[in-house]
Amino acid sequence: MPVLALLLIAVVAELAVIIAVGQAVGVLATILLLVAVSMLGVTLLRRQGLRTLMALSDAARNRRDASPEVTDGVLLAVAAGLVVFPGFLSDVAALFLLFPPTRGIVRRRLLRRSAARRQTNPVVDGEVVDGEVVNPNVIVIDSHRED
Template structure:
């Protein structure tokens, strides 16, 4: 499904929920509730963002794998965009990404999916050599899938 269609569907769903909540509890209460949830989201975003930045710094300093912290940072950026987008559905999705236990579920799934997509690729270590320094050019191709 194209991105535009998904965005249009999200806007229509948000409006439908806002109208339904507004009819149930009143327009002013609905607006106050939207503002309160956004303020809560921004507060959680600030706290979790600082915690993630500290975790990333510690991982880099201690030479640990930074991918969980980087993934958390990306998920927090998505949560920030969802908090800014007005509506209850986007706020619920943002809060889902802001709470560490539920964000951990999404992070593990993303990292597992990324690991399965990386299989079959080889990492090549090399260096850049100036053309003037090459006197006898030679190309060596290594097939990492071949079993010797």
């Protein structure tokens, strides 16, 4: 429900800004401005997407942590969604995520937050198997997979 409310607020805000800009500069200029900003966003998205893919490939090739590149990819996906959403506010937010310096600020913050969460909530990978206790000191595990 909160996501729906935020989306509704975003739509109302976008309409208010579009109407205000339309009254200030005219309808045709507003439409041209919306198209121009969206085209700029798509161009930047293509360029930054290719750079991020190359950086991810380089990180995998050199066997180093690819968290920054993966985070950049996620932020670029969010920017792509914002570019597709018509309006000035969403385009400004998308451009904020498309420029490397401002995206870097968001990336660092997300990675710090993620590292803090990993320390407080460790992830344990495991599989549930049936165990039979024959001796209290020895556990016999009969593992089978149902694929």
